[in-house]
Amino acid sequence: MNPSDLKKFTISGTIKNSANGELLIGATIYCPEVQSGTVSNYYGFYSISLPQGEYTIRYSYVGFADVEKKVLLQSNQKLDISLQPLEEQLDEVVITGKRGDENVKATEMSVVKLDSKTINKIPALLGETDIIKAIQLLPGVQSTSEGSTGFSVRGGSPDQNLIILDEATVYNASHLIGFFSIFNNDAIKDVALYKGDIPTAYGGRLSSLLDxxxxxxxxxxxxxxxxxxxxxxxxxxxxxxxxxxxxxxxxxxxxxxxxxxxxxxxxxxxxxxxxxxxxxxxxxxxxxxxxxxxxxxxxxxxxxxxxxxxxxxxxxxxxxxxxxxxxxxxxxxxxxxxxxxxxxxxxxxxxxxxxxxxxxxxxxxxxxxxxxxxxxxxxxxxxxxxxxxxxxxxxxxxxxxxxxxxxxxxxxxxxxxxxxxxxxxxxxxxxxxxxxxxxxxxxxxxxxxxxxxxxxxxxxxxxxxxxxxxxxxxxxxxxxxxxxxxxxxxxxxxxxxxxxxxxxxxxxxxxxxxxxxxxxxxxxxxxxxxxxxxxxxxxxxxxxxxxxxxxxxxxxxxxxxxxxxxxxxxxxxxxxxxxxxxxxxxxxxxxxxxxxxxxxxxxxxxxxxxxxxxxxxxxxxxxxxxxxxxxxxxxxxxxxxxxxxxxxxxxxxxxxxxxxxxxxxxxxxxxxxxxxxxxxxxxxxxxxxxxxxxxxxxxxxxxxxxxxxxxxxxxxxxxxxxxxxxxxxxxxxxxxxxxxxxxxxxxxxxxxxxxxxxxxx
Amino acid sequence: MKFGKIIYITVVTLIVATSCTEKVDIQLDESYTRLVVDGSITSDTLAHTIRLTTTTSYYYNQPAPGVSGALVSITDGTTVFPLTETSPGIYQTADTVAGSAGHTYTLNITLKQAIGGNTDYKATSYLNHVSSLDSVALKFQPQWGDKGFYEVKVYVQEPPTVDYYRFMIYKNDGLLTDTITEWFVTDDKFFNGSYTNGAAVGYLNQSNPSEQLDQGDVVTVEVDNIGKDYCNFIWNTQSEIRGANPLFSGPPANVTGNISNGAIGYFAAYSCTRSKRSVR
Structure with missing residues (x-):
């Protein structure tokens, strides 16, 4: 074994919402001592490897109270974290679930994320909140026709968007000849639209990925x-x-x-x-x-x-x-x-x-x-x-x-x-x-x-x-x-x-x-x-x-x-x-x-x-x-x-x-x-x-x-x-x-x- | 047979229930003038007509200008049938001429003055055979519309060949389907070789005085075997006249006819057969 590897250990675990046990996607894990960090994945999982030593690990997610843990790293550790939503404490604060500086620091670009709370607040046709109508309000995304759930991303056709619901492809996302989408906002956690820089894990469409x-x-x-x-x-x-x-x-x-x-x-x-x-x-x-x-x-x-x-x-x-x-x-x-x-x-x-x-x-x-x-x-x-x-x-x-x-x-x-x-x-x-x-x-x-x-x-x-x-x-x-x-x-x-x-x-x-x-x-x-x-x-x-x-x-x-x-x-x-x-x-x-x-x-x-x-x-x-x-x-x-x-x-x-x-x-x-x-x-x-x-x-x-x-x-x-x-x-x-x-x-x-x-x- | 039409009607009815229509002013440019050819030769013995007009600006708001002084003739390859101008832009053969199935007819036009840069135009069309109708029936549907509709039904053994039909309806020898938008055209894709068993080819609205039938009135159905190209031409022209909507319509486009040198329109050759039914 390489001697430098001997000193490195891994902290990993999952990050959850303490109120309902929902996994938090894209929460930040940051270690000030090494000025580095990571982000939880789609399944709330994170992993960070650091040399042996003493560290502060800060867990944060917008809309939730930060949690800091002191870690004496001498072996691999599993740290499952529950973050408490702020909304329960401060009712007048309107919050969207994203980490504060993700916009600036994440490598991905041409990506927009909306959570169901944000979508719920957008006025909708006949009061039916609709994620597809919401993303049509984002730059680079156009509706194809009045009231339609078809959308065009950066000049592409509606069939150039890969729409997936929990990893299953959706071939027709419309109800009632397109006036409503098949996504019932109650059951949706969040939505991400990739307009250009589509992750290599996904393909098969030219213009976008709607996850x-x-x-x-x-x-x-x-x-x-x-x-x-x-x-x-x-x-x-x-x-x-x-x-x-x-x-x-x-x-x-x-x-x-x-x-x-x-x-x-x-x-x-x-x-x-x-x-x-x-x-x-x-x-x-x-x-x-x-x-x-x-x-x-x-x-x-x-x-x-x-x-x-x-x-x-x-x-x-x-x-x-x-x-x-x-x-x-x-x-x-x-x-x-x-x-x-x-x-x-x-x-x-x-x-x-x-x-x-x-x-x-x-x-x-x-x-x-x-x-x-x-x-x-x-x-x-x-x-x-x-x-x-x-x-x-x-x-x-x-x-x-x-x-x-x-x-x-x-x-x-x-x-x-x-x-x-x-x-x-x-x-x-x-x-x-x-x-x-x-x-x-x-x-x-x-x-x-x-x-x-x-x-x-x-x-x-x-x-x-x-x-x-x-x-x-x-x-x-x-x-x-x-x-x-x-x-x-x-x-x-x-x-x-x-x-x-x-x-x-x-x-x-x-x-x-x-x-x-x-x-x-x-x-x-x-x-x-x-x-x-x-x-x-x-x-x-x-x-x-x-x-x-x-x-x-x-x-x-x-x-x-x-x-x-x-x-x-x-x-x-x-x-x-x-x-x-x-x-x-x-x-x-x-x-x-x-x-x-x-x-x-x-x-x-x-x-x-x-x-x-x-x-x-x-x-x-x-x-x-x-x-x-x-x-x-x-x-x-x-x-x-x-x-x-x-x-x-x-x-x-x-x-x-x-x-x-x-x-x-x-x-x-x-x-x-x-x-x-x-x-x-x-x-x-x-x-x-x-x-x-x-x-x-x-x-x-x-x-x-x-x-x-x-x-x-x-x-x-x-x-x-x-x-x-x-x-x-x-x-x-x-x-x-x-x-x-x-x-x-x-x-x-x-x-x-x-x-x-x-x-x- | 276009199933899309049924869906179209169903969905458009839904949309129309919530939508509104109003007149708007749209500024349009004008493009260059083109020759328009509209005419046919059929298996009937009569004076066959070719109309020559020109395109105009969209908001011209007058009848299309006729093109006079042209030399027009139709030939089957051996015989030439000259056409004479009977009124401005309308050219007719002698009333003894009849086309016959299995021949290809060619229309030749030489204009006195060039239109769209050309004086010579040409078109060819093949004349298909048509099977005789067994009979025609009328079925009254009292619950449709305000005063009910008569369905016009045809009975004929459709042959196993690939065919394209147009159905024309006459009331007491007056043509009811007198514009292209009213013509019922279909291919035989979905009933090739079947006995038609009373398929409806027209609907007469009893609230409309010209279509209203009384006892003793005679309804005649004419069936034309029009060939694939002319059938497509009629379908596409009908769809352009009907207009576009974001759900069903592709981008509007000029309908391709069979006239050379960029002229618009169609020269058709077809055979026809008729059957009658009087109202009891």
Whole structure:
């Protein structure tokens, strides 16, 4: 053994919230004697190795009281720490859970984290707090359409965001054609959005990683949280199964707009169904000091039914995770997960055209992620993952004896996606930290399946059918990623990053907002994976003891093999979907400014983004460059929260952005007796600018020290000054004089008030 | 057959329930003028019509200007059928001309003055065969709309070939489906080779005086076998006229026709068959 190793010992353990036993992610462990420290990981675990000696270890997490421990280090030690939330002591202080100077000191950049408390305070459409609506208020993130949960990160498409819920991929995060997301905020602990510097452990999407983590469940006492809102009700139960050892959480939400339909005057409406629900469940269990397991599950579905048609869609996900400590320095998490997205559409039997239509996709996935803490200067992460994708693009058939429709079935497609990665976060000096790593990925199309070959005009010419599960095509990806932070002072730093990402799956979505019917399709012999390279640089500065965080980031992103769709593409139930694809390149650049105040009676942020995003695709716009569908040059968000009294909080947010690019007519022709528009170049015009103000007031019930029941009323107003933001602009023929044409805009929402009652005990 | 349409109607109904529409002023630029060709040759024996007009600025607000003085002819490769201008921009064959299945027809246009930099335009179209209808039925649906709807149903053995159809509906010999937006077009992807067994191809709204049926009225259904390209042209044109919304619509784009040199429009060749039913 090396003599210098003899003197080094490791302190490790987990950090928890003393109030409910929840693990704290990203808590700081700092040792002033060596001016160095570490951060707890996703499972609350930390490890720090120091030479033999006497040390002070300071544990801190914003919103919690610091804990200092004197340690005489002569052997490896295990120190599990419980931090006490400050909120119980100081009610008027508004807090968000993040360590004070993380903004400045962490190597990661282009990352925004929000916890569920912050999200809860943001006024929301119909009072349904929504993490995706909240992240759309952050710099560099745009909504794709009014009220939509689709989002674009740094000019990318919505399908370029990897959304994971407790490590399981979410393929469609929307309810009710996109107006609400599938994430019930009650069950969510926190959310992190990586806009560029995506950790090497993750890949498969070009633009971002949205990492959503469910609450652990209270392992100290049983408690309930719930709410009755304008369109939905929620209830969450959590508590210990074995005190201090295991906990459970179960949470549900259901909308009930349709429960009032039986009262409707119009008889046609009484049998209609229109609702969605979500169920979340989680079990966390500590087997012993070295092993913990977590089981998480989600299920949600939208149901719509009337006399003429019915439709249902939803996700199912489950993940099983096992944390194992090989030693105090080696942490392993292994996850097995399953996810599926299914929809069905149909019309009632009895007609010649009665049909049912189904489509689905599912993934089975395993991954192992190691973290090694050899010394305070290095944190090494490596791991591997494998996923089996199963796509079922659709089947339609007649329903009932009268139907003339024959069965039409698109063949299933299978693929394997693998990745292995290695990275190291290295403190070169107390002022400079570099994180460098590489991710290798591979994507394999496997049988059984039918694949078509296409000629230069994208017409199918031949097909090959594989009858056995044999690998018939493989794409490889090499994805280096580097980031660095250079600390200028206690309060400021410069950061830079380079990242390469590869995407093998694409959503066949041709509209800006998309629908639940859009299907994912894999890379294949005909479809090259899309790849992006992004460089970013930023300056981070905090003021007044980290009360104010400010940042400026600049980025440039280049995308190769961008997939777009030909004019008038047919993307559904089309066996020749690949013939509808067109390929090209794209680039995007931008500047993002953010000022955020995290504590005090007034909290919130202001963000401003200037950005552009461009594409050049063969056959589209005659091969000329055009603004990408989500190119919004200017975008502003102001989010404020103010404690008027300890029991009354007011909050508001205001958003402004340039309108989306759009194609308008520059002429007209008469064909078949009707006026047909003749269009400008692709996206040569813009929708009118978008802006909107939302406000909310929360009244909390009286707090007494021994009171178990806490409750509050929340009143909110969406679009407070009734801006008629254009959802679409169309050009139509006058009914009375068919020679006259004019423009009409459709807007979805005027002022929408809502009231919600929340409780917990 | 577009299933999307049913979903479209369902979802748009939902959205429309909460949304509002209003007229807005949008400033538009003007692009260069192009020739617009709209016409056909069919298996009927009659004067076949080709309309020549030009594009205009979007807010032109007058009928499209006709293009006069052009030399227009249609040929099947052996015989040339000349067209004469019967009124400004409208060119017709003799009323004894009939197209026949299995031939490719070519339209030749020579303009007196160049439009969009060209004087010569050309288009070709193949004339497909169509199967005769067995019968047509009318089914009254009293609960639909204010005064109910008549569903127009067709019975025919669909052949095993890949076909594309357009259905036109006449009331007492007057064409009800007189604009492209009202044409019902479909491929046979989801019922190829089946007996159609009363598939609905049109809906007559009894609150609309022109579509209202009384005892003794005769409804005629015309079926045209229009071919893939023309079917796509009609679908895409219908979708551009219907307008866009963020959920279902791809980016708006000009519809590609079959006329050379950048002209807009379509020259179609198709065969047609008809069947009648009187209201009892």
């Amino acid at each position: 959503v983590r469910m609450k652990d469940g209270n392992n100290l006492k049983m408690s309930a949280t719930g709410g009755i809102g304008t369109i939905s009700s929620r209830l969450l139960l959590e508590g210990p199964l074995l005190r201090n050892k295991s906990s459970y959480l179960i949470s549900g939400r259901r909308t009930y707009a349709d429960l009032f339909l039986p009262l409707a005057k119009n008889e046609d409406l009484r049998d209609n169904k229109l609702y969605f629900y979500d169920l979340n469940a989680r079990i966390a269990h500590t087997l012993n000091d070295r092993n913990r397991i977590y089981f998480s599950a989600y299920m949600g579905r939208d149901i719509f039914k009337n006399k003429y048609a019915e439709m249902g869609f939803g996700n199912r996900m489950a993940s099983l995770r096992w944390n194992h400590l090989f030693s105090q320095k080696i942490f392993l998490n292994t996850t097995a997960s399953y996810t599926s997205y299914i929809y069905n559409v149909g019309t009632p039997p009895g007609e010649a055209s009665s049909f049912i239509w189904k489509s689905s996709m599912d993934d089975l996935s395993v991954r192992s992620d190691f973290t090694i803490y050899p010394n305070p200067k290095n944190t090494i992460r490596f791991g591997a993952s494998s996923t089996l994708h199963n796509f079922f693009p659709g089947i339609t058939k007649g329903q009932g004896n009268e139907s003339l429709l024959i069965e039409f079935k698109l063949p299933r497609q299978y693929a394997l996606e693998h990745a292995a990665y290695l990275s190291n976060e290295q403190k070169i000096s107390p002022l400079l930290t570099i994180k460098y790593g590489v991710r290798f990925s591979a994507f394999q199309n496997i049988g059984p399946g039918t694949y078509y070959t296409y000629d230069d005009l994208h017409n199918p010419v031949d097909s090959i059918t594989y009858r056995t599960p044999k690998i018939f095509h493989t794409w490889f990806g090499f994805e280096p990623r580097v980031s660095l932070v250079w600390i200028l002072s206690e309060q400021s730093s410069l950061k830079g990053s380079y990242s390469h990402t590869v995407q093998y799956l694409t959503l066949a979505q041709n509209s800006t907002a998309g629908t639940p019917l859009d299907v994912w399709f894999p890379a294949s012999p005909n479809v090259k994976p899309q790849a992006a390279e992004q460089i970013a640089a930023g300056y981070f500065r905090n003021f007044s003891k980290n009360q104010y965080e400010t940042s400026v980031e600049a980025y440039y992103k280049k995308i190769s093999h961008v997939i777009d769709f030909k004019d008038h593409a047919m993307l559904l139930l089309n066996e020749y979907l690949e013939g509808e694809l067109r390929f090209g390149s794209g680039y995007a650049y931008g500047l993002e400014f953010m000022v955020r105040k995290n504590s005090g009676r007034l909290s919130g942020w202001i963000s401003y983004t200037w950005s552009r995003s461009w594409r050049t695709i063969q056959d589209i716009n005659n091969g000329k460059k055009y603004p990408a569908p989500y190119d919004k040059p200017h975008s502003v968000a102001v989010v404020v929260n103010y404690s008027l009294t300890p029991r009354i909080e007011a909050s508001a947010n205001w958003v402004y952005s340039t309108g989306l690019p759009v194609t308008f007519p520059t002429g007209r022709a008469v064909i078949g007796g009707a006026i047909v528009p003749v269009y400008s170049d692709r996206n040569a015009y813009r929708m009118p600018d978008y802006h909107r103000l939302d406000c909310a007031v929360t009244f909390k019930g009286k707090e007494k020290p021994d009171k178990k029941w806490h409750h509050e009323f929340n009143l909110s107003v969406y679009n407070a000054y009734a801006r008629k933001n254009a959802w679409s602009i169309n050009f139509v023929q006058d009914k009375s004089d068919p020679n006259v044409t004019f423009a009409v805009k459709t807007y979805l929402f005027s002022v929408i008030p809502a009231i919600t009652y929340n409780f917990n005990f």
